[in-house]
Amino acid sequence: MTIDDEAARPARPAGASTPAPPAAAAGDDWDPLATQRTPADPPLDVLLSGTVFFDIVFTGMERLPRPGEELWSKGMGSSPGGIANLATAAARLGLRTGLVAGFGDDAYADWMWHTMANEEGIDLSASRRFPDFHSPLTVSIAAHGDRAMATHGHDLPEPLSTLITRAPAARAAVVDLAGETSWWGDLVRRGSLIFADIGFDQTGRWDVADLAPLQHCHAFTPNALEAMGYTRTDSPGAAVRALADKVPLVVVTDGADGSYAIDGSTGEEAFCPAVPVEAIDTTGAGDVFAAAMVLGTLAGWPLEERLKFGSLCAALAVQQFGGSLAAPGWGDITDWWRSLSSAADAGDLRAAYTRGGYRFLDGIVPDHPVQGRRRAQGTFALRSDAGEH
Template structure:
């Protein structure tokens, strides 16, 4: 456990002014409906608000990073359709480098339909083409990570991101893994490459086959080679410091939309590591950024600016 924690101090002596984080993984188009209640079977729910925006773990993370003052590069498979163009154009408008995007001929871009209720909770379904899941990884990972200070990868396309993670570890870069799908060491070699694995609470419980989150994290610390943590919504984040479990409390906000909060959390954490911060400080920064996202409706459109995060940290 924590044998790779030296990566968090790699840049401690000289922090990059605007570090570059490579975000590898999923990009989708989100169709977001704001409703008074979630529809139950055989009923209708009238949407009070509707809009379409880019989404997906890696794509969302790039936007969060640029708004937090870093530089971001996206790498992931997208369809060669209008939705794919829309996603990438949205990233370009945010100042994201999309040179790592891989267009998959004949494949539709992934789409999600999302209901958001007044409490900010979401109900989500995603359609992802098999052709995207089978997309070959980049041919020149060394070029892709050139100038990069940290890698953030989600595990939705494990075969695609695996060689990128391997190349980053060979460069001794922080490799932050967003474990959004259940994964164990035997089933997902990404865990062996990650210097920092951050699970969703749902994915962690499934991976460890334990209902209690603290016990599940203890179990995960035995099959993750580096730093391990779990996000748990309003309950904050739980993490293992190599000796004991610790909790980063969530910042209190009036939540109106939790969509994209996890992506903002991972992005802020990876950026903080790229800046040379230790894990505890990075978790606090990430928690503040995610909280501010929850206070704003619109998925990743509500990702906060750096100044807003720093103001919240100063007041808390």
């Protein structure tokens, strides 16, 4: 289902997702880790926690409104946002994904719970619905690479840390250094690899003490601005080297300028240029990249391949509107690979060069049709189905 925007790039024409049991991966017909799974594996591949927002994105506007001005947009999309961006990205890549979050009892929460649990296959068994509590909401206006947002919400009636202990065990967890850290040690003791991120420091202090919880972490994935701020360096390359002393795996992303990484557990160092695309909406691109890195790490892929796969997934996401529901599934990845290969076989030199760097996809992408993935939609309904439109 696409957003209600005649100028929008069309989604894959495949049918909508069918309901899946919560413990299943989103792509039940394709599991990239299938050959590595054992009966001793925990029920989840990755565990997440955080706030789920109901996102409304207005698109196709020539500019942002001025104070007191009303502008009509050409289209709009709605989707689960916040931590749902990362959860959906992980589930669509075939990771068995669990989310610990608090939900309200309003219609927004009904739709977001249904979308994530029944259509994306995200395990919400440790999440909770709170009575007389409404969903946080964000309205975003996108115009020519810029955006403005307004958000409303309230603190949950109880902290998420009280719900974490109910979550199934997971091979990995993705956390925010700025959030609660008291439960990280328990995850490590349960065998989870911790992947940490951090946000922009609004205070401008970039206090190195903020990085102390990295002692529990396997990986740290800041963007270039954050990494340089905390390390007092003047380049992403210098920042990644400074951070490599703190965690086994450090990845510094620099948007269209690529990504830098050092994996001390394998001795690898790598740089990956970004896949050049015309970005429509960058919301959630970092979450898609992070999910791809988790998959590649659990799969044991070489560091360079992990970076390239993350860059590709992020590039596919930014060509769609809608945050979480812009995340690519294996159908999108396979379509890109087959289209690139066809162009290379037809003599396109640029395609041939790009294909050379992504040959590893031959052994990863499915060789059969897989489920299509829902895109952001103009409105929400509990029984909506892309096959009906």
